[in-house]
Amino acid sequence: MIKRAFLPLLLLSSGLASAAELTEVEVRWLKAGSAVLAYAKQELKLPLDITVQPQARANDVPLALGYDNGRCKLVLSMRGNPNAEDILNTVPAAQRPLMIEAMVxxxxxxxxxxxxxxxxxxxxxxxxxxxxSAAEELRDTRREEGYADLVALAWMQQRHPESYATVAAWMRQVRQPAPSSGSHSTLNWLQLAPTGDSFAAGLPLFEQADRLWQQGLSQDQ
Known part of the structure; x- marks a missing residue:
């Protein structure tokens, strides 16, 4: 549940309504994820708000998702965060929008x-x-991260099949350092989708992810 104070942002189908209030980094990330956000809001009708923290805390990740009062909160924590883009350090500049799109x-x-x-x-x-109970909490979080990683890959296969291998390799690299029992260790699921052909063509995005996710559950006990 997100209960911090945020600076609200408005998204229009044509772009950012309040871009003047945003930093260069925030604009770049939102533009990179704009196709995903448009799909979520316009086609899926998801209850989604986009917010920016006026000051990131020490351990905040640059992009996160919370749920409050029946609405999803996509939270950018980049202001005052010198490490906001560290996750992209190994990625060539030309490919970074793809990785941000996958994160969104x-x-x-x-x-x-x-x-x-x-x-x-x-x-x-x-x-x-x-x-x-502690182990179950870690396991439950890890499963949700695994599902979301598969959604990201299914999206890439649908929208950028020519870049699937690049994005999938980067995601495996990002997840590799996590302990196998950690909350963000999703390799059990990523290894089920080494190529875009791993997803069942013709099915809705989330159903494609769900099929592979259920296969990985038996390995995550």
Whole structure:
């Protein structure tokens, strides 16, 4: 639940309505993710707000998704954050918009799960192995991250198939340092989608991701 004070932003179909209030970095990230955001708001009708923190905290990631009062909150935490773009350090400048677009698609995957009432839910009949509450919390978060990563890759396959391999390799690199038991270790799912052909063509985006996600659940017990 997000309860901090934010500077609200308005998005119009033609672009940013309040771009004058934004920093250069914020504008660049929102432009890179504009196709995903338009899809989420116009086609999916997701209850999505875009907000900017006026001052990032020490451990804030540049882009995150929360849910509050029935609405998704896509939060940019870049102001006063000198490390906001560290995640892109290994990426050539020309490819960075693609990676940002994938990150935005990842967050929209979270929003979809929230909006559908499926957050931390598993398929009917799936047998859970009993763990401590702390371990279960990590596992549940990791599963949601795995689902969102697959949504990002499914999006790339639909919109940028020629760049799928590049984005998938970068995502594996980003996830690799995480401990296998960590909340953001999603390699169980990323390895199920080494190429765009791993996704079932013709299905809706989230159903494509869900099919592979369910396959990876058995490996994440």
């Amino acid at each position: 698609a990842h967050e929209i995957g979270h929003c979809w799960r929230y909006a559908q009432g499926r957050w931390h839910a598993v398929p009917s009949g799936f047998e859970e192995r009993k763990q401590t």
